[in-house]
């Protein structure tokens with residue numbers, strides 16, 4: 001007996017979670033759509049919560065093949081040397097865990113996809129900064145915190161020729177959803193901006209660091225992959241290819 005999948009080992013991807021207090025209990029949370037998008041790309045998700053001892057991330061990365069940084073609350077502005085203004089749902093343990101995860105992923109060359117807060121973690125971990133609140137800091141910007149459902153596309157982006165995201169999505173421009181009030185400001189060393197919305201807000205960055213495949217997107221591709229012909233599936237498939245099938 002043989003099959004196409006015979007002999008292949010499914011690649012495992014660490015997927016980070018948030019922590020928040022509800023009903024007097026702290027709970028770890030992750031939208032189901034992340035898990036489904038990763039599984040649809042024939043990868044196995046393993047959820048990693050904020051850890052008390054950040055050195056534990058080394059043990060996690062010993063055992064996984066890729067990393068997905070997910071959405072959630074804001075990063076503490078002190079992490080990029082700024083005073084706190086208009087920030088929401090900061091979690092120091094989550095900041096510490098995710099920053100250590102990406103620094104260690106870079107040391108090991110583990111392919112990394114950052115989504116929403118995840119693009120911001122990539123940027124801040126390597127020395128970049130954030131726009132703390134688009135609505136107050138950039139008057140005239142598009143509405144990036146859409147009222148429409150997460151599965152609705154609400155603004156367009158333009159993708160840089162030759163970039164990983166453009167290859168993965170297969171088009172020079174597309175419509176995306178938008179559920180963020182912060183964005184990349186000063187870009188981290190070792191990264192390039194590969195997509196922007198019409199108002200100039202950074203919507204994708206990617207690593208130019210030798211031997212490390214890492215991309216960050218400001219929208220939520222995991223909520224846009226339901227349709228079989230969704231271009232956003234290409235991002236998760238690109239992660240699988242970067243890991244090596």
Ligand code: MN
Nearest residue numbers: 144178197218
């Ligand atoms: Mn946006």
